[in-house]
Amino acid sequence: MRNIRGFERCAAIRRSAGLIAALLLAGCAAQPSHEQRGSLRIEGAGQPNAQRQAAxxxxQDVRGARFRGWLNESALVATxxxxLTQLHRVARPLGMREQLTFGAQPASLAWPPPVADAQGxxxxxxxxxxxxxxxxxFDLASGAATLLTNGRSRYTGVRWSRSGALYAYSTTERNGRSWDIHVRAPGGAPRVALETDDVGxxxxDIAPGDERLLLSRYVSIGETYLYELSLxxxxxxxxxxxxxxxxIGDARYARDGAAVYFSSDLGGEFRRVQRLxxxxxxxxxxxxxxxxxxxxFAVAPDGGTLALVVNERGLSRLALLTLPERRLLALPELPVGVISxxxxxxxxDRLxxxxxxxxxxxxxxxxxLSTRKLRRWTRSEMGGIEADSLVVPEPFEFDTFDLGRDGSVRRVPAFAYRAAGPGPHPVVINIHGGPESQHRPRFRHFTQYLVAELGIxxxxxxVRGSFGYGxxxxxxxxxxxxxxxxxxxxxxxxxxxxxxxLDVQRVAVLGGSYGGYMSLASMVHYPDRLRAGVDxxxxxxxxxxxxxxxxxRRDLRRREYGDERDPEMRSFQERIAPLNQVDRIAGPLLIYQGLNDPRVPAGESEQMVAALRARGIPVWYIVAADExxxxxxxxxxxxxxxxxxEFxxxxxLDEPE
Structure with a gap:
């Protein structure tokens, strides 16, 4: 099979100019062996080991389900x-999952109206x-799904009114960039409520009476503005x-519409629920x-209870607070993990x-809410794995290079998923994306596999910049x-x-999105301390x-990473770019990329792969045409x-090919 995509990539590089283009062209000189597997293009990867793949x-067979809201008396879940993930209805706790959507694309986001007699x-x-x-x-009576939007633009963030007579959402329909607000009644035509020149x-929320919208304008994780719009x-x-x-995180109207609850770091280091x-x-x-x-947080329909999820060192804690007394209600013990x-x-009566x-x-x-009993609506299949055999991570902190505000050595929080036995064990450093995200102890099938089956x-x-620590x-x-x-x-x-x-001689780094940048940058800065990287x-x-x-989304990212149109910032960004420091990388890399990525464009991986190959660095490259x-x-x-x-x-692990 001809390397069509490689030829297209090289042709585009030849039309560009400069040092980077020269490096990339050198990488085009010898295209690696490749394989086409459905929509996946695989370049330079090794062959799978049957025993490892079976383990x-x-x-990989472990399944999950996500709660998407109440559909009358049933739970609506994505599983x-x-x-592909599709939407299902579960009529009672641990009942059968009835599949509702059957599209050719994933359907995992849903917003049922908050009423007792929803028609869809x-x-x-x-x-x-x-x-x-x-x-x-989605019409419950007929089972039919009807397209509501234009098929091209972006529509997201649906919010229903309490009456179920109206819903509102954000869209880029007008010009592909600005985030406008539209409102719509079920079965009716959309109406423009607000046109903006901004993003985010x-x-x-929609106020009782359906005449006001509570809006937020997100600039960055530390800068959000709250507005009210009259309809x-x-x-x-x-x-x-x-x-x-x-x-600012969540914001909701009080039951009478005379006040607003919002979570914010206003006046403190951490986000508190505040009443305006x-x-x-x-x-x-x-x-x-x-x-x-x-x-x-969520506000009960009668306005008398506030449900809270507290992020305590990465673990979630559920709490119920009575209003206006602010009395905490006793709750059943929940499994350790993350709530959303x-x-x-x-x-x-149910949360x-x-x-x-x-x-x-x-x-x-x-x-x-009346009995304070915990009920489980889904019990996802474990693929034959015993839950008790899965490792629970240990939280710890390590000293870093600088001082905190109190003058003592700054400490960085982390989780360790330790392999069994005395070791010394090889290590994979898994860096989260965001960058304003946080590694939290959710279920992670690949992490559990590495620990239990490969002894890693x-x-x-x-690292600094993570959410959850102020x-x-x-x-x-x-x-x-x-x-x-x-x-x-x-x-x-x-x-x-x-x-x-732990075996300091056998350490690799892995990350996705911004974590992918961190993997590349770590390979640049610590070439003699990292065996390999996964981006x-x-x-x-x-x-x-x-x-x-x-x-x-471009302006939102400029707030975090700096504005590349500013000459000083652009010079800094070019200086720290892993692409421009490929000569410092010594170890092999595995790189994966979805071609339709609207966030990190595919060119980020393409140019890195070509530059690495120009330097003779082994690269396993996997490209998905439909991701x-x-x-x-x-x-x-x-x-x-x-x-x-396998990588x-x-x-x-130094296993032979």
Whole structure:
């Protein structure tokens, strides 16, 4: 088979100019062997080992389910029984999953109306991972799904009114960049509620009476603005001081519409739930006693209960707070893990959510508010693996290179998934993306496989810039401090060298998206300390990334990474780019990329692969023609992680080809 894509890539490079183009052309001189496997193009990868693949398959067979809301008396969940995730209805706890959607593309986002007699629900789906989500109406009576949107633009963030008579959402329909707000009644035509010149506008809530929208404008994780829009007069007013930069998470109207609850780091390091009186402007903190981020909350339909999810060192804690008394209610013990997707039932008698833990795949749960009993709606299949055999990560901290605000050595939080036995064990450093994300102890099938089957200890650091440790820590990697987070990896390598059960001579690094950049940058800065690297759809040059990412998200990323149009910042970004420092990389890399990625464009991986090959560095390159930012098809995910297992076996474990 001819290397068509390689020829196209080289032709594009020949039309460019400069040093990087010269390096890339050198990489075109000798195209590696390749294989076409369905939509996957595989270049330079080794052949799978049957025994390893059989062991990995059990972990790949583990299934999960995510709670998407209450559909009358049933739970609406997203789960996968074949190649793609689809939406299912579960009529009772641990009942049968009834598949509702059967599209040729994944359907995992859904918004059922918060009423007791819903006739259907809105869901979203895109094509090939493009993230140009289209909205559909699913009719419960007929089982038919009807396209509601234009088939081209991006529509997301649906929010229903309490009456179920109206829903609102964000869209780029007008010009492909600006985030406008549309409102719509079920069965009716859309109406433009707000046109903007900005990005990052979201609908947070619809006021009782359906005449006002609560909106937020996200600039960065530490800068969000809250507004109220009149649907009758069209007036838009800021609800908080627009001169103060604060991070805001959820925001909801009180039951009477006279106040707004919002989670924010206003006045502190961590996000607290606060109450804003819309008439007086008075702000009152409701969760002062909680010294961690309230990462999500939901208000009961009667307004008398606030459900909170607290992020405590990466673990979720569920709490119920009575209003206005602010009394904490006792709750049943939950499995250790991460909670998301809070939603009260229309009657307010049940609180549903998703829970995922190291020994528990994502599943749908609820708490009965009258009995305070925990009910499990789905029990996902474990692929023959015993849950008790799965490793629970140990939280720890390590010293890094600089001092904290109190003058003591700064410490970086991390999780260690330790292999059994005395060791010394090889290590994979798994770096999260975001960058304002956080490694948390969810179920991770590949991590569990590496630990149990290959004897690898996996360490997941939450380097500076990670969410969950206060807004000061969150901002430590901004702008010209970008490479300080890479220096945290150097400090982690120092810590590994001091552990008797870890083999400092056998360490690899792995990450996706921004974590992919961190993997590449770590390979640049620590070539004599890292055996190999895995870069999943990562950034190789912030300049080309910002110029190539989709227009509707470009300004959001400039706030985090710096504006490449500023000469000083551009020079800095070019200087730190792994693409421009390929000559410092010594170890082999596995790189995966979805061709339809709207976030990190495919060119980021393409140019890195060519530059590495020009230097003679071994590269295993996997390209998916029908994926975007990630791996949503099971066949893609299974192959990429199978190849990664082979890559690590060869280059980290020193197993023969």
């Amino acid at each position: 990995l398959k059990a972990y 996968r029984f074949g190649e 629900f809105v869901f979203a789906s895109d094509v090939g991972g493009s993230e140009n989500y289209q909205l559909f109406w 506008w979201y609908v947070q 009758t007069g069209g007036g838009l007013r800021a609800l908080l001081d627009t001169h103060s930069k604060i991070g 009186d819309l008439a007086t402007g008075r702000i009152e903190a409701l969760t002062d006693a909680i010294p961690w981020d309230v990462e999500a 997707g809070l939603a009260f039932s229309s009657a307010g 549903g959510f998703t829970l995922s833990g190291p020994q528990t795949p994502s599943d749908a749960f609820s708490v009965d 200890t996996v360490i997941a650091p939450n 807004k000061h820590y969150l901002g430590l990697d901004d702008g010209f401090a970008r490479e300080d987070s890479v220096r945290d990896i150097g400090a982690l390598l120092d810590w590994i060298a001091g552990q008797e059960d 999943l759809f990562g950034i190789s040059n912030f300049v080309t990334f910002l110029e190539g990412t989709k227009a509707y 975007g930012h990630g791996m949503r098809r099971r066949s893609t995910r299974d192959y990429v992680y199978s190849a990664t297992a 690590l076996a060869r280059y980290l």
